[in-house]
Amino acid sequence: MKYKPMNLARWLLWTSFALILIVAPLVFDKGASLSVLSTMGTVMIFGLSYNMLLGQGGMLSFGHAVYSGLGAFFAIHAMNLAAAGTIWMPVTLVPLVGGLAGMFFGALFGYVTTKKSGTTFAMITLGIVELVFACSLMFPEFFGGEGGITTNRVYGEPFLGITFGPQIQVYYLIAFWLFIATIGMYAFTQTPLGRIINAVRDNPERVEFIGYDTQWARYLTLILAGFFAGISGGLSAINFEIVTAENVSAMRSGAILLFTFIGGVGFFFGPMIGAIIGVFLTVLLSDFTKAWQLYLGVFFIVIVMYAPGGVASILMMNLRLVKFGKFKPVAPRLLAVCATAAVALLGVAVAIEMLYHLTLDSANGTEMKLFGFLADTAQPGPWLIAAILFALGAAGFWLARKGFIQAWGQANSDIEELIRRQA
Numbered sequence: 001m002k003y004k005p006m007n008l009a010r011w012l013l014w015t016s017f018a019l020i021l022i023v024a025p026l027v028f029d030k031g032a033s034l035s036v037l038s039t040m041g042t043v044m045i046f047g048l049s050y051n052m053l054l055g056q057g058g059m060l061s062f063g064h065a066v067y068s069g070l071g072a073f074f075a076i077h078a079m080n081l082a083a084a085g086t087i088w089m090p091v092t093l094v095p096l097v098g099g100l101a102g103m104f105f106g107a108l109f110g111y112v113t114t115k116k117s118g119t120t121f122a123m124i125t126l127g128i129v130e131l132v133f134a135c136s137l138m139f140p141e142f143f144g145g146e147g148g149i150t151t152n153r154v155y156g157e158p159f160l161g162i163t164f165g166p167q168i169q170v171y172y173l174i175a176f177w178l179f180i181a182t183i184g185m186y187a188f189t190q191t192p193l194g195r196i197i198n199a200v201r202d203n204p205e206r207v208e209f210i211g212y213d214t215q216w217a218r219y220l221t222l223i224l225a226g227f228f229a230g231i232s233g234g235l236s237a238i239n240f241e242i243v244t245a246e247n248v249s250a251m252r253s254g255a256i257l258l259f260t261f262i263g264g265v266g267f268f269f270g271p272m273i274g275a276i277i278g279v280f281l282t283v284l285l286s287d288f289t290k291a292w293q294l295y296l297g298v299f300f301i302v303i304v305m306y307a308p309g310g311v312a313s314i315l316m317m318n319l320r321l322v323k324f325g326k327f328k329p330v331a332p333r334l335l336a337v338c339a340t341a342a343v344a345l346l347g348v349a350v351a352i353e354m355l356y357h358l359t360l361d362s363a364n365g366t367e368m369k370l371f372g373f374l375a376d377t378a379q380p381g382p383w384l385i386a387a388i389l390f391a392l393g394a395a396g397f398w399l400a401r402k403g404f405i406q407a408w409g410q411a412n413s414d415i416e417e418l419i420r421r422q423a
Contacts, residue, residue, distance in 0.1 A: 014183070017179070017182070018179055021175040021178065021179060022175070024037055024175075025037060025168060025171055025172075034167040034168055034170075034171050035167060035239075036279060036283055036284065037171055038167065038170055038171045038174050038239045039239065039279050039283060040275055040276055040279045041171070041174040041175060041177075041178045041235070042174060042232050042235045042236045042239060043232070043256070043259065043275040043278065043279055044178055044182075044271065044272045044275040044276075045177070045178055045181045045182075045228060045229075045231055045232040045235070046064075046068055046229055046232040046233075046256055046275075047256055047259055047260050047263065047271030047272065047274055047275045048181070048182060048185050048228065048268075048271050048272065049064070049067075049068075049181075049185065049225045049226075049227075049228035049229040049231075049232065050064045050225070050229070050256050050257070050260050050271065051260055051265055051268075051270065051271045052185060052188065052221055052224065052225040052228070053221065053222060053225050054257075054260060054265050055260070055265035055266060055267075055268075055270070055271075056189065056194065056197055056198055056201065056221070057197040057198075057200060057201050057217075057218060057221050058117075058200070058201030058202075059114075059117070059121055059201075059218060059221075059222070060118075060119075060121070060122045060257075061113075061121070061122065061125040061253070061257075062122055062123075062125050062126040062129060062250060062253050062254070062257070063109075063113075063125035063126060063127075063128045063129030063132075063250070063253050064125075064225070064229060064253050064256060064257075065129060065247065065248055065249060065250070065252035065253040065256065066105065066109065066128055066129050066132045066248055066253075067102040067105055067106055067225070067226035067229040067230055067233070068098075068102065068229040068230060068232045068233035068236070068247065068252075069132070069233055069243070069247035069248030069249075069252065070101055070102065070105050070132070070230070070233070070248060071097075071098030071099060071101045071102040071105075071226075071229065071230025071231070071232070071233030071234055072098060072230075072233030072234060072236050072237040072243040072247050073101075073142065073143065073149065073233075073237075073243050073247070073248075074097055074098060074100075074101035074230075074234075075094045075095065075097045075098035075101070075230075075233060075234035075237040075238070075243075076149050076150075076151045076237040076242075076243045077142075077149065078094055078097045079091070079094055079151045079152075079153065079155070079237065079238075080149075080151050082155060082156065083151070083152060083155035083156075090156065090159075091153055091155075091156075091164050091173070091238060092173060094234050094237070094238055095177050095231045095234035095235050095238070096231070096234070097234060098230040098231055098232075098233045098234025098235070098237065099227045099228065099230040099231040099234065100227070100230065101230050101233075102226040102227050102228070102229045102230020102231070102233065103223055103224075103226050103227040103230060104226075105226060105230075106222050106223040106224075106225065106226025106227065106229075107223050107226075109128050110218075110219050110222035110223055110226070111219060112124065112128075113125055113128060113222070114215055114218040114219040114222055115215060117204065117214070117218065125253075126250065129248065129249070129250045129253055130250060132248045133245060133248050133249050133250065136245035136248055137245060143245060144243075144244070146244075146245065147244070148242050148243050148244030148245065149242070149243050149244075150241060150242045151237070151241050151242070152241065153165075153170070153238050153241055164238070170238060170239055173235070173238065174235050174238075174239065177231060177235055181228050181231055181232075182272075184228070185228060185268075186268060188224060189268060193217065193220055193221065196212055196217050197217050197218070197221045199212075200212075200214045200217050200218065233247065255278065255282070258274075258278065258296070258300050259271065259274035259275055259277070259278035260274050261274070261300065261303065261304065261310060262274040262277055262278065262299070262300060262303050262310055262311060263275065263277065263310050263311055263312055264309050264310025264311060264312030264313050265310065266309050266310070266312070266313065267309075267310070267312040267313070267316065269312060270310050270311070270312035273310070273311050273312055273315075274310065274311070277299075277311065278296075281295060281296045281299070282296065289353060289356070290356050290360065291352050291353065291356050294352065295349075318334075320415065321411055321412075321415070324414075324415045324418060326411040326412075326414055326415055327411075329407055329410075329411065330404070330407045330408055330411050333400060333403045333404040333407045333408075334404060334408075336396075336400040336403070336404070337397060337400045337401060337404045339396075340393050340394075340395075340396030340397040340399075340400050341393065341397050342393070343389055343392055343393030343396065344389070344390050344392075344393025344394045344396075344397055345393070346389050346393070347385075347386045347387065347388070347389030347390030347391075347392075347393055348386075348390055350370060350371070350375075350382070350385065350386040350389065351383065351386040351387075351390070353368070353370055354368070354370070354375065354377040354382055354383065354386070355377075357377050358377040358378070362377075366378035366379075370382075
């Protein structure tokens, strides 16, 4: 038997991930932080399951919310039945009910959707999500109509004092399932099916030439993705104690598509970064500005145009420079680009906030509190400040950009030369 040394880096990575999940609520313990962290956890699982289709299998789906949403409905019904004493179902196993429901509907709908690939697959999934959303309003006995289905997660006898009433207990339940699901989805990438679905994404014709059924590979992957999406839905039902038709809507599918792209579909951890950014933009930012959807849309467009690999690709490219010792000469120019871009974006944000206030809230007066200062949107002064900030930031960005591109190109050329010499 050949000795294989323990992969210490991998053990350290997973241990660090577990520690972050444990310590996070101790660091972010103010206000609604626990609810936000819990939401991030469920969206992370949802995003990772979606990336099994898009990032690993090249299957652009507009209907992935079907599996998480139906999983959430089955999970919340299981909770209500358990609370009534009809069945035995502890809260800790409720996400598994959602996962099994997601797997079942993945097998049901996936058999049809995976018959085709590419744009046709995407259009079929869009039709599936619209079909399920229509059914959610047609069958109120199961879906609860427009009001949805509600539940109470506190039922049964407490186990070691755990009732899942306090949000901290719900968070750690979500963190536990997040850790387990992440391990499961990462393990999938190392399996023969995970390797084959990568090959199907890159060159399906060659996969067929070597004797594999591409439709079967896509079908099995979708079933597994539906399982993990259902787990996410079950955790969401526990967290919010309500499931509505919005859970199976195209809007929910579109949101996870945006988050996954923002994080980076080419990296396993990309959807996790996208979930953090997406929840921040949709949950936290929406408390401070009515223009949060505009910011989300602009951010998504910028990522797709200038960093198609997502935020994860930006991080990995910079870590590559650090690994080869080439980050130091790039760092000052990178800092200059980021600083000048921030000034320009501040000017744009000031103008957008004043425009929103002037058009939507002018009935309450033209004055508004903006970044700690009182600004009168009817006067030219604040608009002039916004224009100056944008002009200074844009000019500085244009000047700093040239030096950054040169330094970045030189650093990467040196790395390529170093790799060539080592080879």
